Amino acid sequence: MKKVFFAAFFVLIFFVSCSNNSKEDIYGGFDDEDADQSESTDEDRQPIERPDEAGQPGGASGNESGNPDGSSGSKDDDNAGNDDETEPENDDENGNDGENNETQDGDSGSGGEKPDENGEEDGVYALEPDVGSCTSGIPSDSEKKRVLDRINYLRSIHKLSPVVYDEKDDEVAAECALVIAANEQLSHTPDSSWECWSQVAYDGCSSSNIHIEMASYDISSTNSADIVDGFMTEEYQAEPKNLGHRRWLIDPWLTHIAFGRADYYDGKYFVIGSAIKLINDDDGSDDISDSDIKFVAYPFENYPQELYNDNVMMSFTVIKDKIGRYYNGTGIDFASATIAIIDPDNKAMKVKNIEFDTQRYGVPNNLRWYAEGIKPNVRYNVTVSNIMINNNPEFYQYWFELK
Template identity: 25%
Template sequence: MQNRIGLVVDINNRQQARAFYNSVFLGSSSIEADWSGDVATCVAGDTSSAYKQRVMDRINYYRAAAGVPADIQLNPDFSSKSREAALIMSANSALSHTPPTTWNCWSADGNTAAGKSNLSLGSAGPDAIQGYVQDRGNNNQAVGHRRWILYPQTQEMGTGDVVPPTTSGIASNALWVIDSHTWDVRPSVRDEFVAWPPPGFVPYQTVYPRWSFSHPDADFSNAQVSMSQNGNQVPLIVHPIQPGYGENSIVWVTDGLDPASQSTAWPAPEEDTTYLVNITGVLINGETRAFQYEVTVFSPDTPGADEEQPVISGDRAIPVTLASQFQFTPISFSDAHQLAVSTLTDSATQLNAETVDPLIQDLTDADYPLIQNQIVKSGNWAYHLAHPNAQSQALVIDQEFLLSADSQLTFASRLATATEYQLARVEISLNGGVAWQTLYQQAGSNNSGESGFVQRVIDLAEFAGKSARFRFVYYFDQGSYYAGTSAGTGWYLDDIQFVATKEINDTSISVLNGSSSFVFTPTAERDYLLQVRGLPWPAFAGMEWGPGKVVKALDPTTDNDQDLMFDLWELNHNLDPDNPSDAVLDSDNDGVSNLREHDANTDPQDPESYPGMPGEQKPWLKIMPWLELLLSE
């Protein structure tokens, strides 16, 4: 799936587009920057190599999805000068591509970088890249930042980031986007044009109010744009044509959304929603042309009905310390896969806040405690999520579970004072906590809310065979909210329990390159869980694990019920190793006892497997199967 070191994705394949978002976009989310600078003393400092790589990864996500070469490399010299530019912007709380020498922390290198960079104030790193592609604000009708990020010829960029503590400065980014390849011959692109959002399946989180269409040779002076959804026209406003930023482009705002507001987000679709885009009157090399394409906005949280699954096949029971081979159905668009081997134990996970449980990850604000004793369901303590500020708060359970058809998550819940924009959510992750989908959601009632705890039960049967993590999120994005952490505000939780699940531990992960089989050698007599997932982009592991296969490792000579049949053989042939009567039975009615099939190593569930012994030749064995046992002694 890679071209040179670049990323390639087929976004006409929904599963692949979904995997790309969950793997690469989420895998390039912001991390601790480890910034070493100081705005007050005009020290630009630096960020960690991992942080800068996240910036490049986020850029290449957008470029690959747009169908242009996604192999942007980090230029150290560009980055060094860009750090000086970012410092200037942060120190002056303003943006300028030509900062005056009177500005605080001005430098010649910073001035040079400012003239060749996208500039951001208030965000840095990967978040700044997303802001550039969104290109909100009244001054960004040309989406110039987006056009430079998606410019096909570019091969190198540099990032400079200022990431100070919130109390001592403003975050900023300078992304050097004009390299020595600006005037190179245009490389091949997927669609001839470059659009955002591009034709194909696009996660709603990366769809913004401003849509754009670029072509290097196009004259859009007389072009017209229309959009429809399910045959109905979508209202839009075309911005004035503005050349001078990357490729020639036409830009429009859709569906009455506000392109100036940072908080304006494309609404999460309840189902996949396809928009038909028509652009007419485009003059290219003297010829008037028209373009038509479809954009399907979808939620990457929701799997498609026909997604490929890496299903593992092989024995149910295997000999301990000996190698056993397994096969799996590979994901067609993934050259590599990952294998996870884990141990399993029956789950006894109950979380009631009476003690500090090591399984609980407290992702709440430091202004209030996660555990409180004023409002409880049972015992003396319960969990509390509130909004001291406009940030979501979370309680994460740091444990992976194997789910079954009988699995449930139960908990006592009380959503107290909250607005309709404050949401109590329970979320599940099927890829180790990279991406999350909502299982349960309750909005506030704009008043004091529930007066007592309500027992909630979430059926997990649809995830049978899957490994999963869980978290409780008191979510807020925009709108009004009750701020505060005092008793009677926010969401209270108690008596969290997992039913009919197994705990997954001691997981080891390896890479399977170009193979649809693997060998596993168990080291102890116990239950193991085997799982496979696709790895289309080797640096980004974000696909969901396929259905788990539980295998039991045994001493191959064990015979617990003393029926002269090895337990390992019985388990692999759907017999009960704790039932001694299995030996005299004839499970496939072929006239041959299960014991005789055991000794011949044939299949007691397949009447055709015992050579030369079809059931009709010995009908008396169906009436007296014990006689075969007697004759065998």
């Protein structure tokens, strides 16, 4: 397993999740949707391990910096819907922010095996971007494969079908990454005032998970698979969190992705803009009745330890209807739901800050919480009870162990 250290004098990274621009607003809520559930109960907090760099509230533009039309499930405060993620700047004397990020990357084409950490060494790009001249680049086949393999490795843990790489979306992902790097900021709706703007870039940013990283040192060796991990943990997403990036990546109806990246040096900072195109008009309506999946939980079964720490939320999504993704946004009520996490000594772990919503980030229902005292190499049994499905109480059980 490869150790990745995020170090240096100055580091910023931003993550923003997205939703279907043809059907949904940028936060995943439909204009006519009134089924969004908002609730948060108080229990006790602590999540899991895996730092992904930083963000700043200014990563969004337009309505992205405010609340979505669908409210968040938080009793404590009502500033939901901002899916920018924030990490503080780090400049300790050793140039190390103290976070050890382990990432499996490399060659697991099928998605069912842990990716080989060696990977292929043919560079980040097949076509180098030139941000100064507004020319996008194309990642190398091996870099695309690292991203695809990491996504499929994680999906396989959740018992989800692998996705494929769709090269027809290379251009929109690349142009989105280009405008992010050129403007050193994030938006799902960049306008024509942005440097290097194009309609293709807009289309890419409005249908992708997007990311920016800035540092005072050369970050061109950044492994693109780490970007996937950042979207999964949502560690620096603003509170209250909606976990939009994660929900898109482990959506049972997701079928194909594309990846864009642009590295740039502005004379002061090194910048990486990137986009994972995953909001697709042809996803979401397939019948997946042949699947055994009944829910998507995080973390689940034997789970990579680097994807959980005290700033990461656990989550649970019900799959009650396999005819289509958006049939899972109604008839599900989390208001009375309870979560029990039991260790091998039959001790109940503390749970806090339960939140939920039915916003359309992938499957349109999500229950999430923080748990306290979780340790690696310990198997925990989880029971989620009193979820009302079409007015009938249901419970679900599963286990996880951080490896």
